Amino acid sequence: MRDLFIVAKFTIKDMIKRKSFIISNLIILLIIVLLFNVPNILNAITGDNTPSETKTNILIMDKDNIFEGTLEQLNDMDLGYQAIISNEDLQLEDIKSKIENGEIEEALKITNQDGSIHIEYIVENLAMVTNVPESLVNAITTIYSNLQISKLGLTQEQLASLVPNFNFEMTQTEEQEVQGNQFAMMLMSLVLFYAIYFCAYQVSSSITTEKTSKIIETLVTSTTPRTIVLGKTIGIGIVGLIQIAAIIATALISNALFLEEGVLDGIIDFSNITPFLGIITAVYFILGYAVYALLYALTGSTVSKPEDVQSANGPVAIIAVIGFYLAYFTMMNPTSELNKLAAILPISSPFCMPFRVMMGIATTQEIAISLVVIAITIFVVAKISIKIYSQAILNYGSKISLKDMLTMYKNKNV
Numbered sequence: 456m457r458d459l460f461i462v463a464k465f466t467i468k469d470m471i472k473r474k475s476f477i478i479s480n481l482i483i484l485l486i487i488v489l490l491f492n493v494p495n496i497l498n499a500i501t502g503d504n505t506p507s508e509t510k511t512n513i514l515i516m517d518k519d520n521i522f523e524g525t526l527e528q529l530n531d532m533d534l535g536y537q538a539i540i541s542n543e544d545l546q547l548e549d550i551k552s553k554i555e556n557g558e559i560e561e562a563l564k565i566t567n568q569d570g571s572i573h574i575e576y577i578v579e580n581l582a583m584v585t586n587v588p589e590s591l592v593n594a595i596t597t598i599y600s601n602l603q604i605s606k607l608g609l610t611q612e613q614l615a616s617l618v619p620n621f622n623f624e625m626t627q628t629e630e631q632e633v634q635g636n637q638f639a640m641m642l643m644s645l646v647l648f649y650a651i652y653f654c655a656y657q658v659s660s661s662i663t664t665e666k667t668s669k670i671i672e673t674l675v676t677s678t679t680p681r682t683i684v685l686g687k688t689i690g691i692g693i694v695g696l697i698q699i700a701a702i703i704a705t706a707l708i709s710n711a712l713f714l715e716e717g718v719l720d721g722i723i724d725f726s727n728i729t730p731f732l733g734i735i736t737a738v739y740f741i742l743g744y745a746v747y748a749l750l751y752a753l754t755g756s757t758v759s760k761p762e763d764v765q766s767a768n769g770p771v772a773i774i775a776v777i778g779f780y781l782a783y784f785t786m787m788n789p790t791s792e793l794n795k796l797a798a799i800l801p802i803s804s805p806f807c808m809p810f811r812v813m814m815g816i817a818t819t820q821e822i823a824i825s826l827v828v829i830a831i832t833i834f835v836v837a838k839i840s841i842k843i844y845s846q847a848i849l850n851y852g853s854k855i856s857l858k859d860m861l862t863m864y865k866n867k868n869v
Contacts, residue, residue: 458678462686463693466661470694480698484705491709510537513591514553514562518544521565521572525598534590547577554579563591572599640810641786648779648806651740654695655747655775656768658687659755663764680845684837688748695744696737728813735822736809742829743805746836747775753840778802789814799825801832 470476489496513536515526520542529538539559550562554577562577574595576587604617678686754767782803785794789811797803798811804825811817 458682459686459689462678462683463690466687466690467694469661470657470691480701484701487702487705488709488713491706491713494715495713510535511561512537512539512559514539514541514545514550514559515565516541516543516545516563517565518542519565519567521567522599523602525602526595528598529594532594534594536591550577563595640813641783644779644783644786644806644810647736647740647743647809648775648783650695650699651743651747651805652772652775652779654691654698654744655751657691657694658748659751659764659768661687661691662752662755663758663760681841684749684752684841684844688745688752692741692744692748696740699740732809732813735812738826739805739809739829742826742833745833746801746805746829747771749833749836749840750774753836753843756844774802779806782807786810789816795821799828801829804829 515529515538517526517540524540526538526540529536545553545562545564550559550564553559554562560579564575564577566573566575578584604614609617750771751768754771755764758764758767778800781793781800782797783806785791785797785807788794794807794811797807798817798821808817808822808825812822
């Protein structure tokens with residue numbers, strides 16, 4: 456146990472002293488702060504310190520008085536327009552002059568042509584506008600319809616029947632009710648994947664670097680290969696947890712300092728974020744990291760040159776990507792059998808199960824089965840990795856093949 460602690464401590468010190476580690480983490484934290492400051496940066500650029508609603512000035516000409524003065528209602532409909540109503544019959548050149556002078560941005564010219572209503576929508580450049588805004592069309596249609604209805608002399612009951620009050624309700628056939636914002640969950644699953652993947656990748660890189668620098672020879676003579684593998688896995692895992700804690704803390708502090716209250720409510724349902732969810736997420740991060748870190752420890756010990764690490768890690772990277780996409784895309788239908796399978800398989804459960812818990816559809820039995828499966832996987836992978844590592848770690852020749860690894864594993868003398 457003492458040797459395990461020494462190896463873990465040595466790994467942690469080695470990781471946090473690296474310039475690449477320090478610089479990359481500072482950049483990540485700085486990006487988080489900047490992202491939370493985007494509204495403030497935009498306000499500073501525009502010279503606006505308070506959010507304000509800007510409306511588009513639109514000139515509406517009704518020279519034939521078709522709407523009988525009812526178009527003023529447009530300014531009460533919150534359409535994003537400031538309607539300037541006129542009975543003038545301005546020509547295109549006059550309207551062009553007003554647009555160029557900044558008096559208006561758009562114009563509507565309403566005329567009666569042989570008993571039909573003709574509306575001309577005038578803008579500066581049609582390349583910037585594909586069609587007449589639907590909100591404006593609907594508003595004008597509603598105003599005109601109400602004007603004509605009012606002329607029919609209908610009673611209040613008859614008028615009310617023309618505009619029925621429908622109460623819409625959504626119901627699902629699935630027994631399990633999904634909670635929370637799926638987009639946010641998929642985004643957070645992506646973050647969890649990269650956290651697990653890149654922390655685990657560091658194990659392979661660390662082992663290969665030490666082989667190159669011959670530090671491993673000193674470690675092997677001082678302790679057992681099992682202690683080295685587990686110590687490095689634990690050490691880098693602790694560093695990964697510290698990184699995630701720093702990122703979360705930076706995000707929470709930035710949210711409190713730089714964003715108005717409630718801005719993120721439409722993106723993240725904070726009511727679903729509970730202490731239990733935090734514990735589950737941490738547990739699956741640790742277990743998922745352990746699976747991939749031990750696999751990377753195995754691949755790292757099979758090469759003796761840093762430039763060979765990427766090719767050696769290829770199979771593990773493919774497994775990780777398959778696991779992530781299995782979890783990621785099944786979240787589009789979280790009650791499907793495939794999503795349940797993704798929450799149990801050890802290659803995908805770290806990216807899937809925490810968010811089934813967040814969505815309120817993970818049962819206690821599913822969580823228990825998932826934890827047992829991933830724990831057994833860690834035990835098996837650790838056993839294989841340690842045995843092959845103990846024979847491959849002092850190999851400074853060519854890259855060890857899969858056949859060589861099978862031979863090493865079958866060797867009963869180790």
